[in-house]
Amino acid sequence: MDAFFASVEQRDNPDLRGKPIAVGFDGPRGVVSTASYEARPFGVHSAMSIAQAKRRCHDLIVVPPHFDKYKAVSRQVDAIFHEYTDLVEPISIDEAFLDVTVNKPGIELAVDIAKEIKQKIRERTGLTASAGVSYNKFLAKIASDYRKPDGICTVHPDRALEFISRLPVEDFWGVGPKTAERMHMMGIFNGEQLRSVSEHHLREVFGKAGSIYYNFARGIDDRAVITERERKSVGCEQTFLEDIRQRSKIVIELYHTVLELVGRLKRSGFEGRTLTLKVKFHDFTQVTRSMTVNGILRTKDDILPLAKRLLRGIDYEHHPVRLLGLSVSRSTLDVEIADRQPRWVEGELFSDDDFA
Numbered sequence: 059m060d061a062f063f064a065s066v067e068q069r070d071n072p073d074l075r076g077k078p079i080a081v082g083f084d085g086p087r088g089v090v091s092t093a094s095y096e097a098r099p100f101g102v103h104s105a106m107s108i109a110q111a112k113r114r115c116h117d118l119i120v121v122p123p124h125f126d127k128y129k130a131v132s133r134q135v136d137a138i139f140h141e142y143t144d145l146v147e148p149i150s151i152d153e154a155f156l157d158v159t160v161n162k163p164g165i166e167l168a169v170d171i172a173k174e175i176k177q178k179i180r181e182r183t184g185l186t187a188s189a190g191v192s193y194n195k196f197l198a199k200i201a202s203d204y205r206k207p208d209g210i211c212t213v214h215p216d217r218a219l220e221f222i223s224r225l226p227v228e229d230f231w232g233v234g235p236k237t238a239e240r241m242h243m244m245g246i247f248n249g250e251q252l253r254s255v256s257e258h259h260l261r262e263v264f265g266k267a268g269s270i271y272y273n274f275a276r277g278i279d280d281r282a283v284i285t286e287r288e289r290k291s292v293g294c295e296q297t298f299l300e301d302i303r304q305r306s307k308i309v310i311e312l313y314h315t316v317l318e319l320v321g322r323l324k325r326s327g328f329e330g331r332t333l334t335l336k337v338k339f340h341d342f343t344q345v346t347r348s349m350t351v352n353g354i355l356r357t358k359d360d361i362l363p364l365a366k367r368l369l370r371g372i373d374y375e376h377h378p379v380r381l382l383g384l385s386v387s388r389s390t391l392d393v394e395i396a397d398r399q400p401r402w403v404e405g406e407l408f409s410d411d412d413f414a
Contacts, residue, residue: 059131059135059152059153059179059185059186059187060095060185060186060187060188060206060207060208061092061093061094061095061207062092062128062131062151062152062185063081063091063092063123063128064079064080064081064092064093064094064095064097064121065094065185065186066124066127066128066131066185067079067081067121067124068094069183069184069185070127071121074094074119074121076096077094077096077117077119078093078094078096078097078100078102078115078117078118078119079093079094079096079097079118079119079120079121080092080093080094080097080102080108080111080118080119080120080121081093081120081121081122081123082108082120082121082122082123083108083122083123084108084120084122085108085299086109086299086300087107087297087298087299087380088107088108088109088120089105089106089107089108090102090103090104090105090106090107090108090111091104091123092104093106093111095207097111097115097118100114100115100118101114101115102114102115102118108120128151128152129151131183131185132151132152134182134183135152135179135183135187136148136154138175138178138179138182139154139156139175141162141163141178142156142158142161142162142163142165142171142174142175143156143157143158143160143161143162144285145157145158145283145285146283146285147283147284147285153202155195155198155199155283156171156283157282157283158171168191168212169191169210169212172189172191172210173210175187175189176188176189176208176210186207186208187208188202188203188205188206188207188208188209188210188211189201189202189209189210189211190202190203190204190210190211190212190213191210191211191212191213192212192213192214192215192218193213193215193218194277194278194279194280194281195279195281195283196231196274196277196279197213197218197221197222197277197279198213199231200213200225200229200230200231201213203229215277218277219276219277222249222250222253222274222275222276222277223248223249223250223253224248224249224250225248225249226247226248227241227242227246227247227248227249227251227252230249230252230271230274231274232267232270232271232274233271237264237267240263240264244263249274249275252271252274252275253275253276255272256272257269257272260272289326289328290387290388291328291330291332291334291385291386291387291388292319292322292323292326292328292330292385292386293319293322293334293383293384293385293386294315294318294319294322294383294384294385295315295336295381295382295383295384296311296314296315296318296381296382296383297338297380297381298311298379298380298381298382301339301340301378301379301380302378302379303374303375303377303378303379308369308374308379308382309366309369311382312362312365312366312369312382312384313362315365315382315383315384316358316361316362316365316384317358319361319384319385319386320356320357320358320361323355323356323386324356328386329354329356329388330354330355330386330387330388330389331350331351331352331353331354331355331386331388331389332348332349332350332351332355332386332387332388332389333348333349333350333351333355333361333364333365333368333384333385333386334346334347334348334384334385334386334387335347335348335365335368335369335372335382335383335384336381336382336383336384336385337369337372337374337379337381337382337383338379338380338381338383339374339377339378339379339380340377340378340379340380341377342380343377344381345372347368347371347372348368349364349367349368350389351364355386361384361386365384
């Protein structure tokens with residue numbers, strides 16, 4: 059979906075159409091969730107602070123999020139997907155992989171399916187979507203971002219290597235800013251240059267991810283579309299209105315985060331034995347500490363003492379705290395006990411003026 063949250067808000071409020079908007083909580087710690095296409099030429103983008111976004115775009119309109127509406131639209135779009143295939147793998151609330159090799163209507167070309175899906179999304183939701191069509195996940199994902207908004211990009215197998223050759227490494231799936239910087243230091247700026255580096259050397263520098271980059275540069279991605287995933291963990295986190303360093307205040311906030319986590323564990327039915335504490339400091343650096351126990355972590359009495367013990371190992375007196383997060387995950391012991399493959403599911407505990 060194109061600028062999903064922002065597009066829903068503009069659809070439902072004609073006064074916002076054609077104007078630069080950002081969805082998020084308007085406050086000192088507010089963060090942009092989605093920026094409309096009118097705001098993006100000013101350099102406004104998701105994960106940017108609301109304060110910085112306003113400095114870049116003086117006419118920016120900040121709109122609070124309405125998650126119920128976004129979820130409702132997401133369900134509509136998912137229903138459209140399933141008219142063509144049941145092999146649907148959601149990536150997020152507004153994006154998914156579809157395997158249409160064998161599809162319900164029996165349409166020969168995937169690009170024709172993409173056109174029909176885009177048209178139905180527009181008719182039923184009033185929103186636009188972009189589609190990437192190719193023979194594997196990596197190329198389909200890259201292609202989907204290539205002609206936004208409201209576009210279709212097809213990468214044919216015969217032209218895949220040419221397409222990848224000119225692709226900046228920053229656009230490769232799994233290459234973040236730090237990895238891109240390391241690649242630049244190695245003289246790697248695009249797919250063609252990445253392809254010239256041996257797998258052995260890439261693994262030396264990037265570990266197991268080196269093999270993934272090696273294959274991506276050659277258009278190789280054998281991952282199947284997975285329709286169901288099991289949870290690795292359940293967590294929540296809270297960003298504070300002001301940085302805090304007093305132990306009493308931090309312990310109070312930790313207590314509330316534990317209560318939120320306990321509620322999420324109960325609602326999800328998730329069981330795990332590893333507790334992880336995440337602390338983000340005022341300068342945006344962060345640390346994590348984990349502890350695994352023999353029993354399942356379910357209640358406040360199970361989790362709070364462990365959380366306090368983990369907190370004691372962190373120096374926050376000289377580093378004011380911006381964010382606290384807690385998660386319960388499955389450990390090696392859990393895997394041995396039950397043959398279930400976990401997946402991290404991160405939750406957010408929002409304050410009134412923050413959206414992360």
